[in-house]
Amino acid sequence: MKALVSASYGPLEALEVTDLPAPRPEPGEVLLRTEAVSLNGVDPKLVTGAMKDFVPVRHPFVPGADVAGVVEAVGPDVTRFAAGDPVIAALGAPSGGLAELVVVKDDARLAVRPAGLDAVRGAALVTGAATALTVVDAADVGPGETVLVVGATGGVGSFTVQLARRTAGQVFATGRADDEAFLLGLGAHALIDREADLAAQIRRLVPAGVDVVLDVVQAGPALASSAAAARPGGRLVSVLGGPPAFDRGVGASYVSTQFPPGRLADLAAQAADGRLDVPVGATYPFADVRSAYLDFTTKHVAGKYVVTF
Ligand SMILES: NC(=O)c1ccc[n+]([C@@H]2O[C@H](COP(=O)([O-])OP(=O)(O)OC[C@H]3O[C@@H](n4cnc5c(N)ncnc54)[C@H](OP(=O)(O)O)[C@@H]3O)[C@@H](O)[C@H]2O)c1
Structure with missing residues (x-):
């Protein structure tokens, strides 16, 4: 599968799209086929190493914490989700979202994406x-x-x-x-x-x-x-x-971001029915993901940056 990879701590310019082995869901995990990922202020810090004393990452490192996608497969004991479900997920830091396939835990950071919340807005919603x-x-x-x-x-x-x-x-x-x-x-x-x-x-x-x-x-x-x-x-x-x-x-x-049970699903419901606006400032195809990060850190756009697959 294709993924955006940082081989070692360094500048965003060194990020590269390469092939990585496709992950498989273990017990308690869900495999997603990624549709959209939003960029977060923490991502460049994880890539450059600015946060390595607090949140070290393992290389090769794949940035991207907020994912919208469709369930591809579930681990042996997962009953809350099934293949084909549209979902949103917060991977937290370190992350791993900017890849065609992503494994996430079946916990409060994973929620069904309701009708009315498309993948771009779903990805833009999560951590913000x-x-x-x-x-x-x-x-x-x-x-x-x-x-x-x-x-x-x-x-x-x-x-x-x-x-x-x-x-x-x-x-x-x-x-x-x-x-x-x-x-x-x-x-x-x-x-x-x-x-x-x-x-x-x-x-x-x-x-x-x-x-x-x-x-x-x-x-x-x-x-x-x-x-x-x-x-x-x-x-x-x-x-x-x-x-x-x-x-x-x-x-x-x-404070740091909290995901008590039901919070992500509730925010998704509010976004789907219009109670919460999800401002998307810019979207980029995955082929241009490196430009997305360079623009994210150098150009001012109000609202979220989202990369689509
Ligand atoms: N502790 C936690 O759990 C947690 C969770 C989420 C985020 N964070 C942190 O929160 C920060 C914001 O994250 P984000 O994802 O919202 O980043 P973001 O999307 O880049 O948003 C930051 C916004 O603030 C603007 N800005 C920059 N410097 C400013 C200043 N001095 N005064 C007023 N506005 C300014 C930026 O404008 P420009 O476009 O001109 O730069 C941008 O619009 C990051 O440092 C991130 O690591 C922490």
Whole structure:
């Protein structure tokens, strides 16, 4: 089978499509024929080795964590799925999704893809939406609260805006000027220019600062610029690491994507019936998968990048 392979840690330019042995499902596993895979911010870090101290990968390494496909075969004891079922899956990191055939565990990270959710949108949904829900749950956004989403144009951020909007009074979202229509379309109340001082812009709209900052792109000391937009005693949630607290009593929590039972299926149902928009910014055929990664890391497109098979 064809797969996108990284032979060793190195630049994305060294990724190559090669033949690998087709995997077989063991007990508790499901074999998928891949239809679409969405790219995630973590993928380039796994390829280059930027995360090798925390999440080492074995080479040859196949990137790609969010897969939509059709069940090709099931392991001996799998009863929840059968050949021909359309599904979506989160492979987590390390991943392995950018291949014609993929083996996944039969667990909460695998769900039937309902009618109304095509493979491209299905692949685009998985980690972005589940992470966004984890972030919004951790922030416990209350009715009427004001929220700033930093990184709102990305895979996680575009779902974070929509989910925060369900309870928040007002949601402000970072982006470039060109992203305004996209962000307002997701339910944001105003664009916050990501290149300018976030706190100064927020204070013109909410003089005390927002109740909650959901920063889904920055890490470490850089989070201070987001935290400065929160009111005294406000809270910040991030998906990357950082300090335990910030000036003016702004509390911080750091989360990683959770897939409790039923969550992926529920998000899929919401996407299928239109309650959740799945923004797809660009699609590439698998033959152009290396270009997809190079564009993903160098060109700004609002919404998810998806590779189709
Ligand atoms: N802890 C976890 O469980 C977990 C789960 C999922 C993701 N993550 C991490 O979360 C981050 C985002 O992931 P993703 O998949 O959403 O990535 P993504 O699709 O690349 O989205 C990032 C978005 O943020 C924008 N951006 C970059 N720097 C910014 C800044 N300083 N201020 C405002 N916006 C900025 C990007 O714009 P450009 O297009 O211009 O770059 C892009 O639209 C990654 O670092 C990923 O590793 C962690």
